[in-house]
Amino acid sequence: MDTMRKLLMVLLLALGLTSLQAAPVFTQLLPGAQxxxxxxxxxxxxxxxxxxxxxxxxxxxxxxxxxxxxxxxxTIAGDRLVQASLDEMRKLGAPVDERPEWAAALSQVLPSVSKGVTLTGVYRPGEGAVFYEQDKETGRIDDALARMFFAIWLDPRTSEPSLRQSLLGMNQ
Known part of the structure; x- marks a missing residue:
């Protein structure tokens, strides 16, 4: 076994890899994710x-x-992430002011972040979304809020159309 481990390390180094990375946890909810x-x-x-x-x-x-x-x-405080999200959703016509529970729900799933931290949201139409900080679940939101939240990036009326195009693979 020791010889196999050494051989694997030599192979990894030869390929320029120093460690094997596990697939992100969200891929369990999104089979075949690419x-x-x-x-x-x-x-x-x-x-x-x-x-x-x-x-x-x-x-x-x-x-x-x-x-x-x-x-x-x-570094960005969680409350700033929540407020920015609500502001962007409001610009897209979301009923943010009639749904005060949305701020509380977003506060549960959007923690404060620092350089290098990854937040991931997995949206399942009709069900809602589950969020992760790195690979640790932070919480879930319902479908109505999830649709509006992801619209920040994916709706054609987004305030960042070039980012949307890049995310959709239109600039590649």
Whole structure:
């Protein structure tokens, strides 16, 4: 067994790999998940996060499950993430002011982040979404809120159309 382990390490080093990475936990909820696209969200020239969209077979269809991962480049308080999300949803016409429970629900799934932290939401149409910080579940939200939350990035009326195009693989 020791010889096999050494052989594997030599092979990994030869391939430029130092460790084997396990598949993200969300792939259990999204069989056959492959990256559709990716892009960087910037504000005033500063990178805020890198976004990646995943779907089964690498093909996005809003009526089928998908995952959106955001890997942050800076520290942001959870309450700021929640407020920014609500503001963007409001711009898209979501009934944020009539649904005060949405702020509390988002507060449960959107923790404070720092550089290198990845938040992932897995949306399952008709069911809602489950969220992860790294690979640890932070919580779940219902379908109505989930649809509006993911619209921030995927709705054609998004405030960041070039990021949307990158996520959907239209810029590649």
């Amino acid at each position: 990256q559709v696209g990716q892009g960087v969200f910037k504000r005033f020239g500063w990178s805020i996060y890198e976004a990646r969209l995943y779907a089964s077979g690498g093909r996005f269809d809003a009526s089928k499950p998908y995952a959106l991962s955001l890997t942050y480049e800076r």
